[in-house]
Amino acid sequence: MPTVAIERSALMRALGKEYSAEEFDELCFEFGIELDEVTSERLEAEKGGRVLTDEMSSEEIYKIDVPANRYDLLCIEGLVRALRIFLGEYGETPSYHVVPPTREMKVFANETKRIRPYIVCAILRGLELNEDRYQSLMDLQDQLHRNLCRQRTLVAIGTHDLDSIPQGEEELLTYRALPPEDIHFVPLTEEEDGRKWQAKELMHFYETNVSAKHLKPYVPIIKDSDVYPLVSCGDTVLSLPPIINGRLSRITLDTKNMLIECTATDLTKAHVVLDTMCTMFGQYTSPQSYTVEQITVNYYDDNEQIIDSYASPRMHTRQESAPVDFINSLIGINITAQDMVALCDKLQLGPAHVVTSDEQTKSQALVVNVPPTRSDILHAVDIAEDIGIAYGYNNIVKLIPKTCTVGGEQPLNHLSDLLREEIARAGYMEVLTHGLCSRHENFAAVGKTDGGAASAVSLSNPANVEYEVIRTSLLTGLLKTLQHNKSSSFANGFQIFEVSDVVLPDDKHVSCQSIVGAKNLRRVCAVYAGPTSGFEIVHGLVDRILSLCEVAPNAHYISKSNTYEDKFKISKPNWEYDIVPFTAEEQEQGGQTYFPGRAAKVLFTKPDYNDGKPICIGTFGILHPNVLQAFDIHHPASCLELDLDPLI
Secondary structure, three states, X not given: OOEEEEEHHHHHHHHOOOOOHHHHHHHHXXXXXXXXXXXXXXXXXXXXXXXXXXXXXXXXXXXEEOOOOOHXXXXXXXXXXXXXXXXXXXXXOOOOEEEOOOOEEEEEHHHHOOOOOEXXXXXXXXXXXXHHHHHHHHHHHHHHHHOOOOOOOOEEEEEEEHHHOOOOXXXXXXXXXXXXXXXXXXXXXXXXXXOOEEHHHHHHHHHHOHHHXXXXXXXXXXXXXXXXXXXXXXXXXXXXXXXXEEOOOOOOOOOOOEEEEEEEOOHHHHHHHHHHHHHHHHHHOOOOOOEEEEEEEEEEOOOXXXXXXXXXXXXXXXXXXXXXXXXHHHHOOOOOHHHHHHHHHHHXXXXXXXXXXEOOOOEEEEEEXXXXXXXXOOOHHHHHHHHHHHHOHHHOOOOOOOOOOOOOOOHHHHHHHHHHHHHHXXXXXXXXXXXXXXXXXXXXXXXXXXXXXXHOOEOOOOOOHHHXXXXXXXXXXXXXXXXXXXXXXXXXXXXXXXXXXXXXXXXXXXXXXXXXXXXXXXXXXEEEEOOOOOHHHHHHHHHHHHHHOOOEEOHHHHHOOOOOHHHHOOOOOOOEEXXXXXXXXXXXXXXXXXXXXXXEEEEEEOOOOHHHOOEEEEEEEEEOHHHHHHOOOOOOEEEXXXXXXXXX
């Protein structure tokens, strides 16, 4: 959770009331945030072992933990506004006035798409800044950069004194991407008469100089790119996002009109960030508070044709709904729809109203107005959560459940936990691998045939090639584990296992009355790698697992055994298994996962499963050299993989 540090005196002054630490802590709890710590600059210095100086203040500082998705609470303006509305001392939720655009931001689309394709902008006019407001502006930018902006990789915020920017008709605001050797400007870190830096030289300085250590983490974002993003106005460079602004357009206490620009790789998050900045500091605009001026953003191609255009900021107020019965049921209360309408005003979701969602059942739905500050409202659950906060969790009456139940572990999970303990006792080390992998690793690398879309559940927009499909086998993850542990000793054998789920396409599987097109299967997979193939070791583990599950070998398997102890194993009635070698045809159809002639399948039979007919619940064998080569494994290895669902 993000932590916001605010001086106590400024906070109480803004709230218009004095609270003790205990009273404010209670208010925070009721609102759904937490007063984490009461400290001061001197106390922080003492804790950090720093030398105390006379300049260090003893002013109390409240450190408040806020939910990670409540970006409107990351500064004193938004926090105080939300608390006062919650307490009923603020009046109605602020109404935001959007002035149509008078300026244009020209984007060279084919240039910027190579590094940071998007930009959104806004203007706040008539600002009245003082030292506290200026510091709050800087702190909010830092908080957004750390959280929603993901350390400026997704969005970078730039604020500028609009009056210091050339205003002529020929002086267009432009956003483009140029080779670093073509960019020269005076950065914000320089003095008034500071030198002009070339962009590449500036990156090296920020990366190596101690005085710029606060900017060093952001340098790698663009350093190795062929082009750097650049916001400018005519010949004046405003910023080199996401690193630094230009000196000329810096914000000061005398700034009256402020330009805010956000460059981004994610346009949705850019709009959220810009809306947050405008709604927080729009309260300082004059002559009318909460007034924001839009800027038209036009994207041009190489032929100077507009290929996309929008006005920003959006500042949209949208409507979301939630069934009244759902809200009451989820919270555990029973209040009327009109009571919910009144509660919505406390969490900035008003004015709300009630509609009839079903004429036959006369069921009602609560429709709320979501302001641009509440980007966290995405689902009916979010509305119900806010109703619960406004109602007061302490006011919810504790009730004895109508149905008395005793919780317990699912049988499949219980079996999985027991097997984990026993396999570990057998000398195997448990690993936990990724559920996603590349299509090549899932099929070709382990000698299996890729059947296209019907063979695995694919991601429509994977983050990278390593996460294309959901695994259909646990073997891939174990082999990658061996690949990354080649420096370990294999002299006595390297034994690892995993008990986890795979996902297979299934057009008939029903979950919650819906055909989801896929199903989970619980499997156990183990790999032995060492000086020898270890086939007999893996074979022994197969027998051990089935013995623990009280499955007895059938007569055919016993007849091939050299001992008679299998006859006396404890088993469930008619639960039997057999181990049968792969036929030549099965070996060819199953691909080349196993070495030819060194693989077998496990056939399982129980009376109430598959009409009592044997089914294959798994395979084991010596891995094919091509598989080992695909994962750069230098030792022979054997593996097993069994389905656990039939063994319940």
